[in-house]
Amino acid sequence: MLFDCDGVLADSEGLVNRIVAEALTARGWRMTGEQARETFLGMALPDMVPVIEARTGPLPPRWGRELSERIARALREEVEPIPGAAAAVRAVAAAGIPVACASNSARLELVAKLERLGLAALFGPRRMLSFEEVPRPKPAGDLYRAAAAACGADPADCVVVEDSLLGVRAGLAAGCRVLGFVRETEAAILAGLGAEPFFAMEALPGLLGLGSPEGRSDC
Template sequence: MKQPKLVIFDCDGVLVDSEPPTLALLRDDLELYGLTLTMAQVDEDYMGVAMVDIAKKARANGADLPDDWVAAIYTKMFERLKQGVPLIAGIERTLDALDAAGIPYAVGSNGPMAKMDITLGAHPALFDRLKGRIFSAHDCKAGKPDPELFLKAAAFMGIEPKDCAVIDDSVAGATAGLRAGMRTLGFDPNGDGTHLTAIGAEHLAHMDDLPSMLKL
């Protein structure tokens, strides 16, 4: 495959390792409202899903969530994330390789800008590289798995979807990338990526592998 002209990264679990604490918080909070889930279930059913859609799904599965639950869970989440989350191993080297190849990159996340201000903002050098190229599904009509977010990022950067590559760690995100007509790499450093390859994504096992997969 040829080099992409734009690489769009998800944020949580791809740039910053924020999934473990946020998913644990989500599991504990849903249990307060009558929905008991294992971490495996939370990971499979809710990872990468927009919070408004999580609320809909949780209610359908029996959670008695209050009307202001989405706002409330974000408040709790922001407080947890302010304690700090590490960068994904290899992400800075990967961005260096993209810069050296002259390939631009952007961020497309289901999370709100305020959340990325916290997680990415805790790493100023990385945040500075991404400013002006960060896109949130909260500014779209729908979040992933809808492709609007990735298509919006590509249009802003002036790149055709067929010339873009998406890096995402969730089924919802990978589905969005594929629906957008973009080459989609499913990031799963802790497994074999079968839940992502099953829908047509390529498995990316370590961020340091990305430059060679993109033919840089």
């Protein structure tokens, strides 16, 4: 079972978007948190940088690292879970299904979020994957193929939980079944890409058929 993080496990997008907006406004690209969400939703930092530099000019060499450090500090103090998400992950793991988290976040940010939510030990270091662990971030399938490998599973036997267009495309590109958590993106849009929409994390164990062996996924 392969989980995205932002918007799926961690209610972090508003916080992160606010910090990104503040950082870009300081460099001359005036932006609100909502505008940051519309511009960068689901994007990894390497894909954000060319967009930013087209508006602000070249960024200092450590700008991305310093932004990640600032975000990670805030996440450790402020981020809250998506309702029902932690219990759903624990229910899946308790059923003997390997779990991994694959995020377009920097690793520093991803670890901060999962530690704050009390899920880092459940995933373990090898099954917390950021864009830094793979050649290409989402929407390429690299992250979910790597997450499946970390679980010892074939991607075709894995289920991905995603909430963004880039994430859904990544899961499908990896060859996984994708469940689309309806939050930031409308159900019809997720379904149009090929995801199976659902509306509450409490429904996740049932969608995996944990009570019926014939419906159960391997990962």
